[in-house]
Amino acid sequence: KQKPNYPPGPPADPLVGHLRVIPFENQDATFHAWAKEYGEYRTFLGKALGNHIVVLDSVEAANDLLEKRSAIYSDRPHILVFDMVGMNDIVLMPYGEAFRKHRKFVHSTITKRAITTFQPVQTKNARALALNLLENKNRHEMFFNMQVLYVSSLLTLSDPREFRFATSVITGILYGHQVVSEDDEYMKLMDHQSMIAVNLGQPGGALLDILPFLQHLPAWFPGTGPAIRAREWRPMFRRVYDYPYEQVEKKMVGAEGVAEDSILARVLAKFSTRNSVPEEEIEYVKLATGAMYRAAVETTWSTIAVLFMTMILYPECQKRAQEEIDRVIGSERLPEFEDKDSLPYTTALVHEVLRWHPVIPLAIPHRSVQDDVYKGMFIPKGTTILANVMGMALDEKTYKNPSIFNPSRFLPKPDGDDEPLFGSAFGFGRRICPGRHFALNSLWMLTATILATLDLSVGRDENGNLAPPPLEFNHTVSSRPKEFVCDVRARSRLSASLLSAQAT
Numbered sequence: 001k002q003k004p005n006y007p008p009g010p011p012a013d014p015l016v017g018h019l020r021v022i023p024f025e026n027q028d029a030t031f032h033a034w035a036k037e038y039g040e041y042r043t044f045l046g047k048a049l050g051n052h053i054v055v056l057d058s059v060e061a062a063n064d065l066l067e068k069r070s071a072i073y074s075d076r077p078h079i080l081v082f083d084m085v086g087m088n089d090i091v092l093m094p095y096g097e098a099f100r101k102h103r104k105f106v107h108s109t110i111t112k113r114a115i116t117t118f119q120p121v122q123t124k125n126a127r128a129l130a131l132n133l134l135e136n137k138n139r140h141e142m143f144f145n146m147q148v149l150y151v152s153s154l155l156t157l158s159d160p161r162e163f164r165f166a167t168s169v170i171t172g173i174l175y176g177h178q179v180v181s182e183d184d185e186y187m188k189l190m191d192h193q194s195m196i197a198v199n200l201g202q203p204g205g206a207l208l209d210i211l212p213f214l215q216h217l218p219a220w221f222p223g224t225g226p227a228i229r230a231r232e233w234r235p236m237f238r239r240v241y242d243y244p245y246e247q248v249e250k251k252m253v254g255a256e257g258v259a260e261d262s263i264l265a266r267v268l269a270k271f272s273t274r275n276s277v278p279e280e281e282i283e284y285v286k287l288a289t290g291a292m293y294r295a296a297v298e299t300t301w302s303t304i305a306v307l308f309m310t311m312i313l314y315p316e317c318q319k320r321a322q323e324e325i326d327r328v329i330g331s332e333r334l335p336e337f338e339d340k341d342s343l344p345y346t347t348a349l350v351h352e353v354l355r356w357h358p359v360i361p362l363a364i365p366h367r368s369v370q371d372d373v374y375k376g377m378f379i380p381k382g383t384t385i386l387a388n389v390m391g392m393a394l395d396e397k398t399y400k401n402p403s404i405f406n407p408s409r410f411l412p413k414p415d416g417d418d419e420p421l422f423g424s425a426f427g428f429g430r431r432i433c434p435g436r437h438f439a440l441n442s443l444w445m446l447t448a449t450i451l452a453t454l455d456l457s458v459g460r461d462e463n464g465n466l467a468p469p470p471l472e473f474n475h476t477v478s479s480r481p482k483e484f485v486c487d488v489r490a491r492s493r494l495s496a497s498l499l500s501a502q503a504t
């Protein structure tokens with residue numbers, strides 16, 4: 001029997017496939033190099049322990065498959081250890097009836113139109129963050145001083161301030177909860193989420209999919225660690241769905257009978273009495289809102305770290321955005337969403353942050369549900385499809401000098417290069433990020449507010465020497481800049497007092 005014409009790829013080991021050549025760190029860089037070497041269509045095949053993996057390294061291939069053939073390519077690979085910990089929401093849900101129901105709900109609550117009502121939450125939190133940075137200036141180095149440690153005990157991964165912003169904007173719209181202290185339960189829940197995902201996502205966790213019987217063996221048996229931890233952490237993981245629901249429900253049936261306006265409160269208001277609603281319906285609402293909460297924080301937080309990094313490394317871009325803001329808004333007031341259309345460079349700067357370093361560099365894997373042929377290459381059913389978003393960002397055919405941070409690449413000629421915006425940072429097809437419009441708004445308001453009021457520059461290390469951020473990233477749940485220091489100053493006395501007056 002003739003071997004099918006699989007996509008090309010690097011030489012594989014007959015037993016373990018590419019397992020030994022696929023690195024654990026910076027996979028996107030290796031995949032990008034392989035795509036250039038092997039893939040005429042910027043796709044290539046990898047194999048690990050019997051599983052086929054196809055990496056798509058061009059926007060064209062990703063659109064052709066994940067978008068145009070979305071009926072085939074919208075499933076997710078099954079990851080046993082995440083299943084065991086109770087990750088049952090839309091993010092990893094298999095493609096099917098339940099997925100469609102969750103997707104409809106999630107997308108409808110945060111459409112471009114629906115989210116305009118939530119803009120005040122974003123504005124308020126952006127101002128609070130700018131003020132917080134200013135007031136706690138000498139503590140700023142703490143904020144990136146976060147290392148993920150691969151141990152089984154609970155470790156806090158969060159810095160108080162940017163993490164607080166990323167949490168508070170999403171809990172504000174989902175649950176009407178404004179984070180006001182660094183000892184906030186909603187922040188702790190997110191800490192636990194990151195800790196669980198990072199620890200279970202280690203290679204040991206993947207072993208369970210290859211040798212699933214390990215989950216039934218006693219704890220002393222080698223390789224059973226991830227299964228045991230998944231079971232142990234299940235109740236802690238579950239709280240991300242239950243806790244916010246209980247809080248909002250308590251407010252609605254409590255003495256006052258009202259909760260702050262939020263996506264969840266609007267849904268609960270439609271339930272006439274709790275007893276009349278089937279349990280499955282309540283579970284579905286908990287999971288659908290919990291999924292948005294889980295997916296929003298880490299991604300937004302890491303993107304903010306990239307924003308700070310680029311503003312230090314490319315001070316001329318920071319200055320140009322500040323000049324634009326000063327010209328349009330002046331220094332008597334703070335930015336509002338209505339200013340967005342008049343601030344094209346600032347908006348381009350936000351898009352360039354998302355392109356320059358996509359924080360989910362390989363998106364979330366898709367999986368094919370039937371055999372397919374693409375440009376003569378056979379892609380078998382059950383193949384894991386990775387969109388190499390980082391590879392796409394570095395495509396020289398689309399982006400001139402792609403490794404340089406240059407917001408004006410997106411501006412129309414003659415001011416800029418008229419290059420296309422980088423939507424790939426949010427994935428593709430029917431699994432595209434439903435929070436992308438909301439995320440863009442949060443990042444836009446934060447960027448405009450920070451640049452209107454603060455100057456960011458290279459910080460100093462403990463010996464007093466200037467310490468520019470190294471171009472290094474931690475690859476955990478998302479890809480985030482490694483620790484660096486940043487000098488934060490108010491641009492003027494007026495900007496400081498405007499913030500103090502309006503941040504609360």
Ligand code: HEM
Binds near residue numbers: 091106430431434436
């Ligand atoms: C800068 C911020 C963000 C980035 C870079 C980002 C990126 C992504 C990416 C790459 C995916 C996978 C898409 C795919 O499989 O093709 C995704 C999925 C998802 N995102 Fe986001 N995201 C961000 C913010 C948000 C926010 C604010 C929310 C909620 C309001 C959100 C909710 C989700 C959900 C629910 C999914 C799963 C969708 C599915 O599996 O069908 N994300 N995101």
